[in-house]
Amino acid sequence: xxxxxxxxxxxxxxxxxxxxxxxxxxxxxxxxxxxxxxxxxxxxxxxxxxxxxxxxxxxxxxxxxxxxxxxxxxxxxxxxxxxxxxxxxxxxxxxxxxxxxxxxxxxxxxxxxxxxxxxxxxxxxxxxxxxxxxxxxxxxxxxxxxxxxxxxxxxxxxxxxxxxxxxxxxxxxxxxxxxxxxxxxxxxxxxxxxxxxxxxxxxxxxxxxxxxxxxxxxxxxxxxxxxxxxxxxxxxxxxxxxxxxxxxxxxxxxxxxxxxxxxxxxxxxxxxxxxxxxxxxxxxxxxxxxxxxxxxxxxxxxxxxxxxxxxxxxxxxxxxxxxxxxxxxxxxxxxxxxxxxxxxxxxxxxxxxxxxxxxxxxxxxxxxxxxxxxxxxxxxxxxxxxxxxxxxxxxxxxxxxxxxxxxxxxxxxxxxxxxxxxxxxxxxxxxxxxxxxxxxxxxxxxxxxxxxxxxxxxxxxxxxxxxxxxxxxxxxxxxxxxxxxxxxxxxxxxxxxxxxxxxxxxxxxx
Numbered sequence: 001x002x003x004x005x006x007x008x009x010x011x012x013x014x015x016x017x018x019x020x021x022x023x024x025x026x027x028x029x030x031x032x033x034x035x036x037x038x039x040x041x042x043x044x045x046x047x048x049x050x051x052x053x054x055x056x057x058x059x060x061x062x063x064x065x066x067x068x069x070x071x072x073x074x075x076x077x078x079x080x081x082x083x084x085x086x087x088x089x090x091x092x093x094x095x096x097x098x099x100x101x102x103x104x105x106x107x108x109x110x111x112x113x114x115x116x117x118x119x120x121x122x123x124x125x126x127x128x129x130x131x132x133x134x135x136x137x138x139x140x141x142x143x144x145x146x147x148x149x150x151x152x153x154x155x156x157x158x159x160x161x162x163x164x165x166x167x168x169x170x171x172x173x174x175x176x177x178x179x180x181x182x183x184x185x186x187x188x189x190x191x192x193x194x195x196x197x198x199x200x201x202x203x204x205x206x207x208x209x210x211x212x213x214x215x216x217x218x219x220x221x222x223x224x225x226x227x228x229x230x231x232x233x234x235x236x237x238x239x240x241x242x243x244x245x246x247x248x249x250x251x252x253x254x255x256x257x258x259x260x261x262x263x264x265x266x267x268x269x270x271x272x273x274x275x276x277x278x279x280x281x282x283x284x285x286x287x288x289x290x291x292x293x294x295x296x297x298x299x300x301x302x303x304x305x306x307x308x309x310x311x312x313x314x315x316x317x318x319x320x321x322x323x324x325x326x327x328x329x330x331x332x333x334x335x336x337x338x339x340x341x342x343x344x345x346x347x348x349x350x351x352x353x354x355x356x357x358x359x360x361x362x363x364x365x366x367x368x369x370x371x372x373x374x375x376x377x378x379x380x381x382x383x384x385x386x387x388x389x390x391x392x393x394x395x396x397x398x399x400x401x402x403x404x405x406x407x408x409x410x411x412x413x414x415x416x417x418x419x420x421x422x423x424x425x426x427x428x429x430x431x432x433x434x435x436x437x438x439x440x441x442x443x444x445x446x447x448x449x450x451x452x453x454x455x456x457x458x459x460x461x462x463x464x465x466x467x468x469x470x471x472x473x474x475x476x477x478x479x480x481x482x483x484x485x486x487x488x489x490x491x492x493x494x495x496x497x498x499x500x501x502x503x504x505x506x507x508x509x510x
Contacts (some may be wrong), residue, residue, distance in 0.1 A: 004031070004078040006105055008098050010091040010117015011039035013124055015203040017274070019043060023115045030085035032077050034070070038089025038229060040204070041427065045282075067097055071104040078110040091119035095145055095172055119143070121170040124202025124231040128209045129245030130238055137236040138167025146174015146181070146232065163188035168235035175200075175228045179218040185234065186214050195238035200230040205256050205279035207247065211238060250277025251507035258428070258440045258470075260447040262286040265319065269441065272503040281437065283428045285450035287421040288319055290327070291414040300327060300413040303388055307337040310411075311385040314373060314399065315361075316346045317392070321353040323416040324390045335359070341388070342380070346373050347497060374402055383407030390415040418446045422454035429458055432466045439471045439492070439506060443499070445482040452486065464488070475502045 007026035012018035024046060027033065032052045033044065044053060054073070056065045065073065070086075077084045092098035098114060105112045121143045125132055132141040142162060162169060163185050174181055175198065186192050192215035200208045212220045214234070220226075247253055255278040259266050263284040273280040291297050304327065315321050328335060335357070345351035345361035354361055365372035386409045389400060400410045431437050442448050455463035464486060473492035474480040480490050494501040 002081040003110055004080065004082040004084060006074050006078050006101075006110055006112040007083075007085045007115055008092050008101060008112060009085055009087050009115045010093075010096070010119075011035075011043055011087050011089055012118045013090055013120035013127075013203045014038070014040055014201065015123075015127075016040045016042040018118050018123065018203065020115060020117065023117060026085045026113070026115060027087065029083055031082040032084045033087055034073065034077075034084060035087040036089060039087040042281075043087065045424075067100060071101050074101055075104055075108050075110060078105070078112075079108065088117070089120070091117040094119045094121060094143060120202060120231055121172055124199045125170065125197070125233050125237075127203045127207060127247050128197060128199045128233075129241040129243070129247075130197060130199075130233055131240065131244070132168045132170060132233070132237060134237050134240060137240075140166055141168035141170060141235075142166045144169055144171050144174075146171040146177055157184075159184045160188040163190040168233065168237050171232035171234070173228065174232050175221065175226060175230045178221050178232065181232065181234075182214045182218055190214060190234075194234060195236060197233045197238045197241060198226055198230045199233070200226060200228075202231055205254060207254075209241070209245075209248075211241065247277060252276040252278030255279070255438045255506075256281055256431070256436055257506075258283055258431075258437050260285050260441060260451050261443045262288045262319075264288060265443075268499045269443070269503070272499065276503065276507055278439075281428070281431065283424065283451075283454075285421060285454045286444075286446055287419045288323075288416050289419060290323060291417050293414075296414045296417075300390075300415060301331065303390075303411050303413045304328060304331055304333055307333065307388075308340055309386055310338075310341045310388045312344065312377070312381075312387040312408075313338060313341045314344045314346075314377075314387060314389050315350050315354065316373070316389070316399070318349050318353045320390050320392065320415055321350060321357070325357055327415060342377075344373055344377055349498065371398065374399060378406070381406055381408060384409065387411065388413070392416055392418060418450070420450045420453055420457075422457050425454060425458040429455070429460065429466070432470070435469065437470055439473055440467065441473045441475075441502065442479050442483060443475045443502070445479050448479065448482040448486065473502055473506050475499070 009023045009026050027043060027046045030051055032054060033047055034054045034056055036056055056070050074084055074086055088096045090096060102112060122132055133139055171181060192213060194214045196214055196217040197209060197211045198221060210220055210224055210226055252273060257273050257278050257280055259269050259280050259282050261284060263282060266282055266284060270280040342362040343359060344363035345354055351361040351364050363376050365376035384407060387403055389410060389412045400412050403410050452463050455466060460466055467488060471491035472483060472488055474483055474490055475494045476497040480493060483490055492505040494505050
C-alpha cells in the first residue's frame with residue numbers, strides 16, 4: 001500500500017501572517033487538512049481547491065474528537081495514501097499533544113514532519129507589550145500548563161520552586177483556574193502585589209488584555225467575565241505593558257473589515273488594513289474575466305486590429321490596462337501600433353500600471369474619475385478624432401456620451417467583465433450575524449450591488465437587515481450614490497478615489 005505523509009504544523013498564535021514558510025507550504029500541498037479552533041481559518045484559504053477539510057474542534061470543556069481519535073484519524077488518512085496537514089494553534093510541541101500524534105504515526109511507519117510554530121506563550125505577551133524577559137526584571141521564564149489531565153491535581157506542579165526560582169511565569173489554558181494559580185503562588189511565597197496580566201485571543205483582532213496583581217486578578221477576571229482562550233503572565237515584566245503596548249495603539253486595532261473587491265485587486269487594501277492594525281476579511285463579490293459574449297470579443301479584436309488609427313486611448317482602471325494588454329499579447333499585436341495615439345489614465349494607479357508596461361500616460365487628471373478625465377483632455381480634443389475606450393461591461397456611460405456630443409468618434413470595447421461570485425459566503429454570513437464585521441468597504445458600485453445579490457443567493461431573504469449597524473466606507477461619490485439607493489448610511493468617504501485615501505478616511509477621527 002502506498003503510504004501518504006503527515007505534516008504536524010504549528011499555525012502560530014492566531015495572526016495568520018505569523019505562520020512559518022514551511023507551514024504555509026504544508027497547507028498548500030495537503031490533500032486533507034485536519035485543524036482545530038485555535039488555527040486561524042484564514043490560513044485555510046491557501047489550500048488547494050480540492051483539499052478536504054476536517055474540523056476536530058477542541059474547546060476547553062468539550063472535544064468534537066478525542067485526542068486518541070485524532071491520532072488514529074491521521075494514521076488512517078495517511079494509510080490511504082493522502083498528504084495530511086495537521087494544523088494546530090501555536091507550536092505543536094508546547095502542550096499541543098504532537099508527541100502522542102507522532103508516536104502513533106511512527107508505530108505505523110508513516111512518514112511525518114514536525115513543523116514548529118510561534119508559540120502563544122511568547123507571541124501573545126509580546127502583542128500585549130509584555131516581553132517575557134527583560135534585563136532589568138528577569139532573565140528566565142517558564143511555560144506552565146494551566147490545567148492537567150483529569151486524574152492529576154495541581155499538587156503535580158512544584159509550586160514552591162515556581163514561586164521562588166522562576167522569573168516570568170506564563171500559564172497556558174488556565175483562565176478557569178486563575179483563582180487556584182494565584183492562591184498557590186501566594187501560599188508559596190510570591191508577593192500578593194506581583195503583577196499579573198491575562199491576554200485573551202492574543203494576536204487576533206479580538207485581542208483583549210486585563211491586568212492586576214495576584215491578590216486581585218481573580219476578582220477582576222470574574223467582573224470582566226474574561227473567558228478562554230487566554231494566556232496568563234505573572235511577573236514584574238507585566239509593568240512594561242503600559243509603556244510598550246503597541247498593537248492596541250494602531251488606529252484600526254480591534255476592527256474586522258470586509259473587503260468586497262475582486263481578489264486580484266484586493267492586496268493593496270488588505271495590506272493597508274493589516275498595517276494599521278485591523279483584520280481584513282476578503283469576500284470578493286466580483287470576479288474579473290475576459291468578455292464571454294462572442295460579439296464583445298469580436299468588437300475588441302476589431303478595435304485592436306485598427307489600433308494604429310486612434311488619436312486617443314483612454315484607460316479608466318488598472319483592470320482595464322491589465323486585460324487590454326493581455327489581449328494584445330494573446331493576439332501578438334505590437335504595442336508600437338499605439339504610437340499615433342495620446343494616452344490618458346484616469347488616476348495614478350492606472351498610470352503606474354501603464355508605466356510598468358513601458359508607457360507613460362500623456363494625461364493624468366487631478367480628479368480620478370470620468371469627469372476629471374474629460375476636463376483634463378477637453379482642450380486638446382478635435383471634432384472627428386477617433387477615441388478608443390477599453391473598459392468593463394458595466395462601465396459608466398458618462399465619458400462616451402459626452403465625447404460624442406463633442407463630435408468625437410468613440411469606440412467602446414469591453415476588455416473584461418464583472419461576474420458575481422459568492423465563494424466562502426457562509427463564513428461571512430456567520431460573521432455578520434454575530435456582529436463581528438465592523439466595517440464594509442465598497443470600491444465600486446458593482447461591489448455594492450453584488451454584495452446584496454450574493455447574500456440573497458446564499459439564502460438571506462433580507463440582506464439589508466444583515467448590514468444594519470455595520471459601518472460603511474466608500475471610495476467615491478458614484479459608489480456612495482449606489483449605497484444610498486439601498487438606504488444604507490455611509491460612515492467613511494475617501495477624499496480621493498484611491499485605496500490609500502479610502503483607508504485614510506477610516507483611520508481619521510470622525
